[in-house]
Amino acid sequence: MDEHSAGGATGTVDVEFLGLREDDLVTGAAPVVALDGVVPAVETGPLRLRRSGALSGARSGAGARDAHAPTAAPVLPGESGVPDGGRAGVLLDPALDPALEPAPAPTRAAAPRSRGRRVRGTWWVFATGLLVGAVASAWGLRAGWLMDYGDAMAHLTIARRILDSRSPGISQLGTVWLPVPHLVLLPFVQSLWLFHTGLAGSIVNTLCLASTATAVFRIGAHLGLGLPARLAAVAVVLTNVSLLYVATTALTEPLLLALMTGAVAGATGWVFSERKLSGGELTVFCGVPLGLSVLTRYEAWPLALACGIYVAIVVLRRGDGWGRAVRLTLGLATPSLLGIAWWLAYNQAVYGSPLEFLTGEYSASAFADTYAARGQLTTAGHLGLSLRVMWAALTDTVGLVPLVLAGAGLALLTWRRGLDDRALALWVLGAPTVFLTFSLFAGQHVMFNDASIPTGAYNNRYVLSAVPWVACLVAYLVDVVSMPVLPGRLATLTTRVLGPVRLRGAVVAGLVAVGLVGQVLWWAGDPYGRMVVVEEGHLQAVDYVDRKAAATWLGEHYDGGDILMDESATLVAPVIGLPQRDFWNRATGDLFDEALADPYDHARWVWVRVDLTADELSNSSSADRVAAAVAADPALLSRYVVAYVNEDVAIYRRIGDPS
């Protein structure tokens, strides 16, 4: 409550700050009139009223005519239409011209918190992410889990084969799996040691982890969130143990997260910039990472669509018209469209069908079909089960504490901001998660966990794409709870619970940190039972024990002469740790068929999976074709002797050498 006097008349008015902060009052920065809430604490200078064009309601189209130029005069009870002891909205800018003008059309969005593209603290966050990722990678290397996932080994091998193969070239990228992760790995896997240990993937994904943390930090800055809130978002990312685990491997989810958050950071930076940025800048800072993300994982495709729609809405809300909206959206989408066009052309050129990645024998739909044939594609057409499976995956992978906090953040966001530009930016981050749920329901992919029917542990790491969304929602919650603009009694209550305004952000962020630590400790109590991503890695590691033992043996005993091996059915090339040009494998195409027909003249060593059933041998995509060939014609190895055998693999060595 402040007292003001003018001309002897006195009265009291409960002063409300609408979406402002104390530091704004001091610095005289143009405030954002957010109409969000109030706090009655003003101690600096006289009160002035101002209307600016920055009403958030104005951007929504309502109340536009309320936007007027600043004026400066105190409000007196009775004259303002506000009764004594009532509430008045107060906007402060002591430096502004008090002249009164009719309101122009709603103009620029509210001023951002950042100065240009520079966001203070970015490099510190990046460095912290690097440190956390490096520690996790060192731990993973020591614990031996870098190669637990078969897919991780496969990504390393694909990247290596682009240059190191009997038939090197871009066709080694294969189909179904998108190319960017392998191209990013390419320089690192040239080191046989980095390839063999799996650290090539750790390096790439540690950089991606740091980039993701940095990007959510910047997104928070662009949305006007305070430092404690932004740090809370970073903490959500860097304490996600499943993400840390995946980031130590060569899996592709961390790269997706880095690119998608980078794209959204670019979009929010453009939308909430102080100055009007060009479409080219939007294309560069949002469109390019988006284009790279659509060639990283398919979950980015709906993200690209969501970003395009978001930008169009923002532009239309500004009143720039449909023409500009279409131009900017197209500019944003061009890298993505070019990337997709390239991918279609590549599939056509290499496999004879532009949709080979969608319909071919290695496609996700082909995998889904095998489960459908067994009656195990149970989420298809069952929304309830799809939701249950997604929820189980999210609680295991993202964590219940972050999810609950994010839920509260989403509720607050919806209530306070509705569907304004800031709210929509956060909804864009949720596009991959919504797409995943739909994809489960549509039967496009398979996910097994404790809630699925049947149960299992498979493909749950896909929901890691929800981590940035959750992180930003948690940041929003922290920001709202710690901001000074709370009404009446709530302000008093929060002051009592959370302390004075100056410390509130730190206190709230600290409480979130305690919750996150508790979440991490809960996960650590039973990693295989409480983190399905880790459980899946462990199960695969157990499944691969014999194959890896054989691979290690071969790597230690190889004395040249080439190896005939259907590596695509075994995936352990990194464990063997030999140059790929020494292999006659399925990726060499016709060369493989040639070697398979006449092993003796091609390879001193032959790797054969043993103990396969007839059903496994007949499965063309996943079966070991060397084993199938030997089963059909045992004489193929008549001039070989078994050099090593275990329950899964037999390694044959040629007797003598061809003349």
Add this chain to the structure above:
Amino acid sequence: MVTVTAGTSRGVRRRARVALAAAALACPLAVPVLLPAAASAETTPTSGSVTVEGEGGSSTSVPVPDGVRLRGLTATLSVAGTAPASVRLTVDGHQVARVRAKDGATVRLPASTSDIEDGYVTVGVIVGDDVCGDSDSEVSLSDFTLSYSGRPTVPRTVGDFFSDAVTDVQVVIPSDATDDVVEAGLAAVAAVADRYRGDTDVTMVLGGATKAGPLVRLVMLDSADSLSASVRTSGETPVLEIDGQDQDLADAAAALDSDGLALGGTGAVTALSDQASGATTASATAAADGEDVPLADLGIEDITLDGSGTASSYDVVRQDVFGGSVDGLDLHLTGVHTAVPSDVDARVDAYLNGHLVGSQALGEDTGLTLDLHADGDDLRGDNALELRLVSTCSASGLPIDVEISGSDSTVSATRGTGDLGALASWPQVAPGALAVAVGSAASSTPDAAVDAATLLVALQRASTDQIVPELVDASDLEDGSRSGLLVGAGEDDSDALDAGLSLSDLRVLDTGSGSFALASSSPFAALQSVRVGSHDVLVLGGWEPDNADGDDVALMHTVAAWVGRKGWSEVTGTYVVANDAGTVAQLAADTATPQEAVIDRTGSSVWWLVLGGAALALLLALGWVARRRQRVALARLVHAQQAYDATGPSQA
């Protein structure tokens, strides 16, 4: 004597010779008249088996019916591994035969009544003559059959009704038995199964007995106004008739396992109960989490290993001793051993369920301490503890003796959910009192009770304490208020329980390693365990297409009989399923195609999405209203500001 004198006529002498010859010829014929008639031999199977691994000897006690003259035994010899040339058979510690070690051979062991001690005859096998020889053979004697003459003593009292040599016990209830008679029948089955934990066949039958003989026992239960129990014979089959009603009848049936039965005299017994049997005692006396329980309390007295070469002992540690499933077991074994000659290497190895969990070399110190731990996949409901003494031979030929103290050695457990498959977590998830209910697919309560009895026998023999069944409504189990056994379940029951395997049309995937097939339109029966809240329900149920008639009930009998034959320790899968061909298989959860009925139950989760969407929509609307109000208030303020500015500060 006939005297022939001189001068007697030649005819007299001839008549005397004829008389002598006739007398001599008649003597053998007189023997059957003069001597008691020799009894013809009867045979009866009996329980017991003995196994020797490697070289050495072992013996077992075989029960012999009271009142008979033992003529001998036959048994089946099983030989595995590197077979010795011959084995020696002993009775009462004396070698009675040396036979060729041929797998599957039937061997005969001469024995007599003098070899019987306290109703048992001790039969043994000795393999090899060189006790320090190295052998991987395994020789077993099993399928004993007694050969005897005379008649087994017919029991005349309740106290001596259940002798050790009984081969079969049938609990007979009327086909239209009331619920209290059914409950009493189940209690009788459990009590008798607790008494006879070996090979004695214990079953429940409806209407009339299906077996007879002096080594068969019939327990017939029926309703009556007052409780009475009496013993009679039907032909040569002893019958114990117990009549009564309500709880008195059930208590009397449960008391059949009690040692107090010996107090019963020849007259009718009008009061019979053993309130202390089973019931809640299991949970009341169950070991606390982490509490050290002496092995002696588990019935494992001192464990002795002796000899040279290899000697083994086998004991069982059951999970239900601890009142429920356990996540880990810790055993502390302590004992002593004889001095080990300097030229001998010896050690004691400990195995739990076949996994090596500990080992200690025997040295100069005669004390022996083994601390063993097992958890997770190494645990079973019944945990087989094997101790093996392995030693080289000394020049002096002195054997080594090891004795583990049953009172000083302890076992403790860490309680938990256990890491067992759903079925293998029984019976420890529901120790003591067991609620039994009949489901919607049963043809009648007594008929379903027969299956319940079969399962009860298997569960009882896997339990440490006596199980006391209580007949309840199916709803008591389906609402999750207690654990129990549900037999005769149908689709409605499986839906109410939210069972993993719905009792509706089911298709089984071809696992590629077996021939069990089940098409979606074929009837089937299944045994599964369902967790309902904090309780577990063991469900035996079935399904048949609409045009079938009773196939599911018949298949339920098939499943129950299979479990009864195999024993509960063999039940390790997630489901035990019988198909319409009568084939029974244990299935893992993922070999059954997910059923629409099970998937449809998840449909309610959509309401959470609807609720969440509605909540967000409501917040959206409320927020819009609140912001609009603020804008209006702000506009009024600003207009007032403008008005003030227009009139200037003169009004200040």
